[in-house]
Amino acid sequence: MSNVTKQHNDSLLRFMTCGSVDDGKSTLIGRLLFDTKTILADTLTQISNTSKKRGMEAVDLSLLTDGLQAEREQGITIDVAYRYFSTGTRKYIIADAPGHEQYTRNMVTAASTANLAIILIDARRGVLTQTRRHSYLAHLVGIQHIVVAVNKMDLVNYDQATYDKICADYLTFANEIGFAQARDIKFLPMSALAGDMLVDRLDNMPWYTGETLLEILESAPAAHTEGDEEFRFPVQFVCRPHASADADLHDFRGFMGRIESGNIAVGDAVTVLPNGYQSKVKAIQIGDEQLRSAQTEQSVTLLLEDEIDTSRGDMIVKTGSSIEPVKQIEAFVCWLSETPLSPARTYVIRHTTRESKAKVGTIAYKVDVNTLEEQATSDLKMNDIARITFKLAQPLMVDSYSANRATGAFIVIDESTNNTVGAGMIV
């Protein structure tokens, strides 16, 4: 079992699927799980029984992902579902977001943690309004790697000309929105139902010599390995075990958090924001393990040379870094709640580990996600996306979302219900 031991050193990729209803998202995921042998016998028995009960001949692989009672009854997907598979070289987390018009918020949610998006197109229907919407949203939420998968090729006789035309149409539109230059876009023809070009190549499309879907996934850069972002360390929790029986720990003061970007080494000069105190890194630990240096995505404890009064919500950066506390932010906000945004109300914004009360300043415009037109607006309803400024009661330490997905993002919370009602990306 070399697979098992090999995986220890291997990475993790998070990706999402987007497509309209019936484009084949659930079938694609089911096929990936099936062909990578992730589906185990009892699950297969269960779904084949359900398929039979519904009068279907073949096993319906989409039943693997369509989980909740309500959606099984209605036969639709109503929320983001997470699925897992592993190839022996990589572990994958898939976010399956439904494609209905009214579910922009689900797509944004799924995209927020994904590093790659598979955009499904039905070969019989070509590039549709929905395709534009999905591409725009993937772009907005900062997904760097796009795979345009032309599905249901079996229904167009695996015809190359059909495929080529769809690719050309897509590129025309991607160029129009300035998306093609900014992203890594790959195309592939496939049949999720029959299995062509997912895990196995099969022999229906000898004219296609590019990578299969799995080959694309296996070689895509893992999250956070591409950028050269600056060091950002939002403090989550301060460890002060001074009451402990161990006298050595009396002065221990550890700043606990996850490195959201960049890296840090013992001896580096750091500044703690918003106050601006300066110090040097004395030690870096994970549990009782001592590290010389640490990198993006590691959860660590930092000890500083000087006794500095620091608490949750502060941010440790390298001294000289170009980031300053601000009391106003401008952002693209996707509204997630059935209750519309009210410009008169005060909301809470959560950014990294920090919170601030916030009020809407101005709403510049709303984006029509289908035409990408900017429209004047004074309100914001569920699934709307608008460019908004917020005035803040407390300063936040922000980067632009395009420079840093962790320090450029925030959520809006309605304090009366505690619900998460908005998702923001700072411009």
Add this chain to the structure above:
Amino acid sequence: MLNKEKTNHQPLSHLDWLESEAIYILREVAGQCSNPVLLFSGGKDSLCILRLAEKAFRPGRFPFPLMHIDTGHNYQEVIDFRDQRAAELGERLIVRSVEDSMKRGTVVLKSADESRNKHQSVTLLEAIEEFGFDCCIGGARRDEEKARAKERIMSFRDEFGQWDPKNQRPELWSLYNARSHKGENIRAFPISNWTEMDVWQYIEREKLQLPSIYFAHQRDVVMRSGSIVPVNVPLVNGEVTNPVKAGEEIINMQVRFRTVGDISCTAPVISDADTVSKIVLETATSTITERGATRLDDQTSDASMEQRKKEGYF
């Protein structure tokens, strides 16, 4: 530019990534909630979480106590292990038992041998009220069962402990929202993104100790509607549970448990894996899911887990 650093780092291994994410979630609970508790059963998932909590909070103490909801139908080895582990860590362990709820009359069994697993929710809710906990950290994973695939990392429960799949907070980036009003509750799942395989690989890497029933051992069992059912199991209170029914033949088999829980509803699998690395290999080649093989109570209907979650089960 002064601080523009080139990060030519290797990406984290998948286990390091999962570990870091779980530590982050535990620290968010500690940072956002005023009175959290970690649900600890002595099972493998909760043992992983204890190790993650050590990495998250040492040299400090855990910012939460541990709590076990005991059905009274647990294997002695697991209960001993639970107590030993809590003592080694020097952390506070709270035990609340379904049998006490039965005495109070808040849990009423339909029959004496009915599974007590689903009644844990009542006792859990009573304990939440007693201590005023605003967040329970649990070891559930999304890969365990279909109804869990859409579960949030921070899952919201109303005043009745109910999970409403249609009324969950959207969860974006790693900006978790664990706010709650008095009486409401958050269930936090730090290992949501782990699979059974990840758990075993982590146990292997971290050299975690486990209760002996996870490893292959000889045990008296019968075959009952296609499952392996342990019989004549001695209980902590001296009673014996799971009697043999008429016409059943006792077989002494080499088995191990893939999950530990209430005796009446947890079935072992045939196995000769007596070390963690053998279990990792066996898991890699397994053809049956963890719950499919071993949780007799989930098989009742396709939607049974979802139903129990709605009623306040973790």
